[in-house]
Amino acid sequence: MDSSRVTQVTSALTRYFPQLRAFLPGQREALEGVLDGRDVIAVLPTGGGKTLVFQLAGLLLEGTTVVATPLIALMHDQVRRLREDSHLPVAALSGNLRGAERERVLADLADGAYGFVFSTPEQLSRSDVRGAIAKCPVDLFCVDEAHCISEWGFDFRPAYRELSAAKHAMGRPPVLALTATAPETVRRDVARELDLDDPLVVARGFDRPNLHFTVVRVTDPDRRDRQLYGLLGEVDTPAVVYCTTRREAEETALALLAFASSGSFPQPLRVGHYHGGMDRQRREVVQNAFLADALEVLCATSAFGMGIDKPDIRTVIHRTMPDSIESYWQEAGRAGRNGKSSDCILMFRPGDRAAHEHLHRRSRPSETTLAKMLHVASQVDRATPSSEVVTRICEIAEVARSGAISLIEDLDRFGYLAHFRSGIRWRGDPQQAMDELAHHHERQVDIEWSRLDMVAGYAETTGCRRRFLLNYLGDEYPAELCLRCDNCLRIAEQRSIDDWDTDAEQHRISEARSGPFAPGEQVIHPAWGEGTVQRIEGEVVVVRFNAVGYRSMHTPTVVERGLLRSA
Numbered sequence: 001m002d003s004s005r006v007t008q009v010t011s012a013l014t015r016y017f018p019q020l021r022a023f024l025p026g027q028r029e030a031l032e033g034v035l036d037g038r039d040v041i042a043v044l045p046t047g048g049g050k051t052l053v054f055q056l057a058g059l060l061l062e063g064t065t066v067v068a069t070p071l072i073a074l075m076h077d078q079v080r081r082l083r084e085d086s087h088l089p090v091a092a093l094s095g096n097l098r099g100a101e102r103e104r105v106l107a108d109l110a111d112g113a114y115g116f117v118f119s120t121p122e123q124l125s126r127s128d129v130r131g132a133i134a135k136c137p138v139d140l141f142c143v144d145e146a147h148c149i150s151e152w153g154f155d156f157r158p159a160y161r162e163l164s165a166a167k168h169a170m171g172r173p174p175v176l177a178l179t180a181t182a183p184e185t186v187r188r189d190v191a192r193e194l195d196l197d198d199p200l201v202v203a204r205g206f207d208r209p210n211l212h213f214t215v216v217r218v219t220d221p222d223r224r225d226r227q228l229y230g231l232l233g234e235v236d237t238p239a240v241v242y243c244t245t246r247r248e249a250e251e252t253a254l255a256l257l258a259f260a261s262s263g264s265f266p267q268p269l270r271v272g273h274y275h276g277g278m279d280r281q282r283r284e285v286v287q288n289a290f291l292a293d294a295l296e297v298l299c300a301t302s303a304f305g306m307g308i309d310k311p312d313i314r315t316v317i318h319r320t321m322p323d324s325i326e327s328y329w330q331e332a333g334r335a336g337r338n339g340k341s342s343d344c345i346l347m348f349r350p351g352d353r354a355a356h357e358h359l360h361r362r363s364r365p366s367e368t369t370l371a372k373m374l375h376v377a378s379q380v381d382r383a384t385p386s387s388e389v390v391t392r393i394c395e396i397a398e399v400a401r402s403g404a405i406s407l408i409e410d411l412d413r414f415g416y417l418a419h420f421r422s423g424i425r426w427r428g429d430p431q432q433a434m435d436e437l438a439h440h441h442e443r444q445v446d447i448e449w450s451r452l453d454m455v456a457g458y459a460e461t462t463g464c465r466r467r468f469l470l471n472y473l474g475d476e477y478p479a480e481l482c483l484r485c486d487n488c489l490r491i492a493e494q495r496s497i498d499d500w501d502t503d504a505e506q507h508r509i510s511e512a513r514s515g516p517f518a519p520g521e522q523v524i525h526p527a528w529g530e531g532t533v534q535r536i537e538g539e540v541v542v543v544r545f546n547a548v549g550y551r552s553m554h555t556p557t558v559v560e561r562g563l564l565r566s567a
Helices: 003-016 027-035 049-062 074-087 097-108 127-134 157-170 184-193 223-230 248-259 280-293 325-332 350-362 367-377 386-397 401-413 430-460 465-472 486-494 502-513 556-563
Strands: 042-043 064-068 091-092 118-119 138-143 175-179 201-202 211-217 239-242 269-273 297-300 317-319 342-348 417-421 421-428 520-524 529-537 538-546 549-555
Touching: 003 027, 027 049, 027 201, 027 386, 042 127, 042 184, 049 064, 049 074, 064 157, 074 091, 074 367, 118 184, 118 297, 127 157, 157 184, 157 401, 175 248, 211 325, 211 465, 211 486, 223 248, 223 317, 223 342, 223 421, 239 417, 269 465, 317 325, 325 386, 325 430, 342 430, 350 430, 367 386, 367 401, 367 430, 367 465, 386 401, 386 421, 401 430, 401 502, 430 465, 430 538, 430 549, 465 486, 465 520, 465 529, 465 549, 538 556, 549 556
Parallel strands: 042 175, 042 201, 064 118, 064 138, 091 118, 138 175, 211 342, 239 297, 239 317, 269 297, 317 342
Antiparallel strands: 417 421, 520 529, 529 538, 538 549
């Protein structure tokens, strides 16, 4: 990179963000790639300043920067801040924009009146939005939370699959794909689904040295909240307690308040709850109270976190096991963003996975319901607006609108819908579609279950938890004890650090690295197909297979039987 480019981006940082002294790792490299006209995948850790990359790029480029972002609340927060910081015209496209106001915004968009345009992926699939964007001089297309485009991503959203078509409508501008958690498999999906051209991948180390990782066993589920209450008395606040369901978040907050009022806590504990089922005004009240330290503990679902800037959270506790390592890493990463020592605690009981399995089963239609839905869809023998088809499916098959939309998206992906200007029409064999969808759902179940297996593996490992997490994310960790997780501290207590045989430990790690497989290696199994070596621990190799999810295998047996070969 020539010195003039370095000077340009450094000067821009000082000019537009004078409160920042320097770029964080990876920011400048990603920014320079975008300014050179390259497609970029930037995998930067939570708190690593992903937003600054596209904001600064957009300020330096002459045309419009279009940003696809999944959450409306996050979008409006970014719009407000960018208007205040840059004084540029900024627009937000969401389902809340209707009527004359929508027509005005789209007309201004077509005229290139905006420096930045934020939109949900769903809006970018609409013909009126694409028509306006096609007339607009777009210099950069930013895809935030890009892992959502991959079925391997922990928060897969089918609407992200339409972003490649939106990119083509814009005239194929450079793409900046941003995410905090994207293992190698997800990165490949992002590049393929967005049709990126030899993308520059900027992936900075995920390690957060100030985070301390601990797993606490829950022996009696009926006393879980009392155990949680005790933990909160031992850690620093502010604290976030992540819960699996909305009901769990509410009930946990009530239980903690009841314990606090009993007088056994050293001082009154200010607790609130937060989830997506609360109305917007109530969520904002709770969020602002937590940001202002009026609440010490917030019991929340995964709805809390994205776009919420509170760098002084000192503790994140998962009351039950999360659904994947990726979501755990992202949620735990809310702690200590100001660099101070912070705790990430997982309360674990093997039976906790049943809640996730139940939620996943509820999100999938039964075979009978799927057959009803398919029957309705297959009767669409002339071009019909997709919204009308969705309504028919909901009424006749008696399913929620989200389920009908998901079916339409799956059918479209597998080629059973023909597209016309006036709508969609069925094509293909209904029974074949039924078989293909059933197989697709089985594959998704295998993947979800294997993700839960990995969370259980993290909870039950006797090795370094930091190394487990970083290996999973495609990163490495030095051979020495991290001394920032409960397992490493336990090992250190069992033997004096002075007696720790560093050479022997380095030799053990070197042997593992020089073994038959290496993390990130592409392999093929005779039954499970292609996969990526995720991590190696002792004589166990963990591979993430595209078709069946994660599988742990005994390395000597794999070698002896030739079960894995390089792809």
